[in-house]
Amino acid sequence: MIETLKVKGIPIQSSIFAVHIKIQSTNNGPVTLLIDNQPTL
Secondary structure, eight states: OHHHHHHTTOOOOOOOTTOOOOOOOOOOSOOOOOOOOSOOO
């Protein structure tokens, strides 16, 4: 399928499943923090 898309000139990127990848993400907005103060057993 990847080769079919490439032949049609559609830009595509692929990688190996379950491999560590680096991404860059910029978020601009509110954030929700979950604070749990209950001891774990």
